[in-house]
Amino acid sequence: MxxxxxxxxxxxxxxxxxxxxxxxxxxxxxxxxxxxxxxxxxxxxxRSGSIDDFIGVLHDKATRPVSIDEMNEAIAAGWAGEQ
The missing domain is CATH 2.10.260.10 (Pemi-like Protein 1; Chain: D)
Incomplete structure (x- = not known):
C-alpha cells in the first residue's frame, strides 16, 4: 500500500x-x-478516437525534420493509442 x-x-x-x-x-x-x-x-x-484526441498528438515530439514514412507511423500510433 x-x-x-x-x-x-x-x-x-x-x-x-x-x-x-x-x-x-x-x-x-x-x-x-x-x-x-x-x-x-x-x-x-x-482515448475516444475523436479528432480532438488526434490534434496535437505530435506536440513536443518533433525535434528534427522527419520523413513522410515517419509521420505516417506516428499518425498510426497516435490513432491506435500507442503514444
Missing part, C-alpha cells in the same frame, strides 16, 4: 512507480471513480 500526502492546495503527487503501473506519462489523462464506500479507483483514460 502507498500513502500519499495531500498538499495545502488539496493536491496529491503520484509516485513514478504508480504512474508506470497505470501506463501514463505527463500529459495523459486518468479517470477517477468515487465509490459509495469512500474508496476511489484510478485508471488510465482511454
Amino acid at each position: 502507498t500513502t500519499l500526502t495531500i498538499t495545502a492546495k488539496g493536491q496529491i503527487t503520484l509516485r513514478k512507480d504508480i504512474l508506470r503501473a497505470l501506463g501514463v506519462s505527463p500529459g495523459d489523462k486518468v479517470d477517477v471513480h468515487v465509490l459509495p464506500n469512500g474508496q476511489v479507483t484510478l485508471s488510465r483514460s482511454r
Whole structure:
C-alpha cells in the first residue's frame, strides 16, 4: 500500500512507480471513480478516437525534420493509442 500526502492546495503527487503501473506519462489523462464506500479507483483514460484526441498528438515530439514514412507511423500510433 502507498500513502500519499495531500498538499495545502488539496493536491496529491503520484509516485513514478504508480504512474508506470497505470501506463501514463505527463500529459495523459486518468479517470477517477468515487465509490459509495469512500474508496476511489484510478485508471488510465482511454482515448475516444475523436479528432480532438488526434490534434496535437505530435506536440513536443518533433525535434528534427522527419520523413513522410515517419509521420505516417506516428499518425498510426497516435490513432491506435500507442503514444
